[in-house]
Amino acid sequence: MNKAENIIVGISIGDLNGIGSEVVLKTFEDSRILEMCTPVIFANVKILSFVKKTFESTSMLHGIDTIDQLVLGKINVLNVWKEGVDINFGVNDENIGKYAIKSFIAATDALKAGQIDVLVTAPINKYNIQSEEFKFPGHTDYLDKELEGDALMFMVQDNLRVGLLTDHIPVNEVASHLTEALIIRKIETIKKSLIQDFSINKPKIAVLGLNPHAGDGGVIGKEDDAIIRPAIKKLFDKGTLVFGPYPADGFFGNSQYEKFDAVIAAYHDQGLIPFKTLSFGKGVNYTAGLNKIRTSPDHGTAYEIAGKNLADFNSFKEAVYLAIDIFHSRIQYKEISKDPMKIKEKQEERNIR
Template structure:
């Protein structure tokens, strides 16, 4: 494979075989213009995907390969991660589907680490059926955090709306105890750096939502906002980062206050994800910020209830591909600018 400088290799893990992953992947690349932007490499099995293609009467032309050095630019490449025949049962949650979802994901992550693909886009998995002796992670993000350099942060993105999380997949009862100074400092720094290098925002403004209703109402409904969040945010602000808050979460999005900031950081999962998914209308993307490699995914799950029916909306997956490409370009530009020495024009005497 001779790679052109402008051609981006997008690796795709196929996700839960019984969900809508294969459908949204195939639909995304039916548009031939997508192949002018990138070259997809789907980590799965070409015979299996060809059968799925018939189910949805997809026009996507698949090109099977056995090794990544066989990738053909401008084609929809399918790397055969396995060769056995698999029965697909759309809408059914079973361990076999989870087993092959993880096979695909691990192979794609390895290729990403070894620079055989430029970015990774992951189709949805079921967090329950992927568990095994070989894979004991809550999901994609935790595994990527182990395998790649950096500190992973879930960053939900749709145009100029960007929502990060201080805590993500933990029980609500454990959120307060997890809000340590180290965690808050690290997460805010990750968001700031991502806004600069991944979204080309030189001096980002970041809002942080409070933990308790009305930010505790002066201690009446909890003290964490006054004793933990406010002092740490002031310390960060005094060092030059434009971070503001904590803000009362209940009216922050409804009043359009979020539009004043480049990113919003929620203290826990649903506080950030519910308003984000309400506002993004199925076009949102889950980006794993803070790592040395780029990974995105659609903001939806396996959708067993509509799997196999040919009615899945592929916009979120397509946006995930677009965002991965955009961030790739932004990082390249950031690296080029960072490596150039600052030239100061000498004052004429």
């Protein structure tokens, strides 16, 4: 079995007081997933064994102390720490936040070193992870610093893909962050991702307006006409199939999104509210634009149901599947890029379909 057939999936355990460990263990109870990947959970095997008993999970855990001890086809748990940790499901605990970051940083280091092929992150609490050593709003910002590229939050569920021009910033600061250069960079990042990560040769991209009715010709805000529209025109004139800005209120309700390979929202809730409404708990948060692959479920720690054996693991499972699919797509993209004839064949194949 070679590495391409059994991808090494690194998993950061997230907030142990939340539902992360539950959805991780439930995902790998189905042994069929171990035929396509080998998980390495960055945590502590004794703690996960405790969690396993709590949820009566059937997942068989294999504890290791170094990454080279992993066994293909097993659920490996890399002991990032040795000491015990008090778990109190549903409780916001700064100490638990420290272990979430220990897991995440160790997994990121392994990703950078090529010891794992992809990274899937379980949910963290953005408040309790803050410290003198870790001052980032979340996973994406840290990965943007540590990995090569330009990180972009890209929500994915089958053919529904929603990217963001701005992500974790206050709504009253969104307009001041929007510049023509930023918009062009983000659109180019999504275009590249659609081509290399999703095998779409000539992607069509829609951009939502910032203001109600996309500004109504300047009556309700100037940003759409003064900043967003010129950026779109520049890219379109160079051959990128990007359109807009579209009024955001009716765009998803009348199914306009189905005509495009991706939609770019101006800010967090503008994109994520319709996405989560349409994705039915199977959405994935993909960090596009980086030289490494990272996905996560589209939900948080869910303290209110933590420890009650109620968590739906489908979003986490889809995050694992998407990471695997993108890994294969990037291999194929590299192979095709070496041969111009293969690119032409792919384009013709897509046109036929």
